[in-house]
Amino acid sequence: MNAPAKIGPPMWLLAEVTYRCPLHCVFCYNPVDFAKHEVELSTDDWLRVLREGRELGAVQCGFSGGEPLLRDDLEILIGEARQLGYYTNLITSGVGLTEARLDAFKAAGLDHIQLSFQDSTKEINDFLTHTRTFDLKQKVGEMIKARGWPMVMNVVIHRLNIDHIGRIIEMADALGAEYLELANAQYYSWALLNRDQLMPSREQLRRAEAVTNEWKEKLAERMRILFVVPDYHEGKPKKCMNGWGNVFLTVTPDGTALPCHTARMLPGLSFPNVRDSSLREIWHESEGFNHYRGTGWMKKPCRDCDHKEEDLGGCRCQAYLLAGDADAADPVCPKSPHHEIVSAALENATNPNRQTQPLIFRDPKESRRLTREAKTPSPTA
Amino acid sequence: MDGTPRLGHGFRFQWEPAQKCHVLLYPEGMIKLNQSGGEILARCDGQRDVAAIVADLEAAFSASGLRGDVEGFLAMAIEKRWLKLETGAKA
Secondary structure: OOOOOOOOOOOOOEEEOOOOOOOOOOOOOOOOOOOHOOOOOOOOHHHHHHHHHHHHHOOOOEEEEOOHHHHHOHHHHHHHHHOOOOOEEEEEEOOOHHHHHHHHHHHHHHOEEEEEEEEOOHEEEEEEOOHHHHHHHHHHHHHHHOOOOOOEEEEEEEEOOHHHHOOOOOHHHHHOOOOOEEEOOOOOOOHHHHHHHHOOOOOOOHHHHHHHHHHHHHHHOOOOEEEEEEHHHHOOOOOOOHHOOOEEEEEOOOOEEEOOOOOHHOOOOOOOOOOOHHOOOHHHHHHHHOOOOOOOOOOOOOOOOHHHHHOOOOOOOHHHHHHHOOOOOOOOOOOOOOHHHHHHHHHHHOOOOOOOOOOOOOOOOHHHHHHOOOOOOOOOO | OOOOOEOOOOOOOEEEOOOOOEEEEEEEEEEOOOHHHHHHHHHHOOOOOOHHHHHHHHHHHHOOHHHHHHHHHHHHHHOOOOOEEOOOOOO
């Protein structure tokens, strides 16, 4: 319905090979109920998915999770992906990465590793001084560089580390990073549960941007720094996933195919499983992928908005989470009738007397508890 | 322009049937090339120097005077780090 006449090939096949993870990040975008999707695709299933994705025209293949290193067939999957002509990207925390494993990835033809930094312990405030983390990343970083891969680092930025952004950049430089992505937390799944603790104030964000710009200039010769501004603060809806069903095809650990990694939360939409359908059918014909393609699904104010092609109404998951309606305008947009939810969250971030709950860490126990408690979809605002 | 161009660190060049064009792949991205860009990059194999690339293209397309255009493209590609120009003893 309402899909654009011509659907191009996906550029990305994102293989979320497992939800298992040794870390417990409070900003994780994996579904809050991840623990109930325990049955993972087999090696053969993944090999077929990789072949079908390539036939469909995907060129970038990302292996992520959870922590993809926990799949012991990862080198087989990487080898097949490389053989098929994908540019292969491994997105990892580096926890559990060994010399032997890296050699196997190199032999398999892995093109690129994105090493992410996160809070690997519950001592969030100690994040930057937590030497075990730093030592681990340093060791892994050296092993990556020694094998000739570019050093690409990603750090999720939030209220608890944003004031140290200069030190984060220094640390990345010390580790020899060539690219550094400073990605402000986006409020989905676990990050939404923890939003009050994670959201920086406007002032914090402004300072962080200024500091980042100074470092950008200073390190221009050797490091490219990307600062991803949070949409709550920008007051501008993002063209989410660069368009629904336009660039990304995500396959989750249990084989559910999604236009974005959080879309399975949307009610009333069915997303096919790669065990039952080919990727070609999924991409071109499934209701889940066609539903929000283009602009035909929009209602007011998006339908009549001059910017509708530019931002495509923002993010469907955010509309659902905040406005309770996946067809609504993304509430970060000032034209949204629900914009006050976003304004209130921002206001709260500047309130010195604000009340916050304890952080909720992403782990299977919490996941099962939250699944049990949530008879209805995730709590909002 | 003297020297031997080769692909920059982390870049891969290939023909994409689904796009019906040559592309450059790099961490998390893709650049679609037009026909002449594709023909030039296909010859940047780290073996041929700029003069050899120009000669090869002129022979392949029965053309002459391509040097300016080729050097223009190479300069742009080097600036964008798609290519590295190796100069010195070993061409």
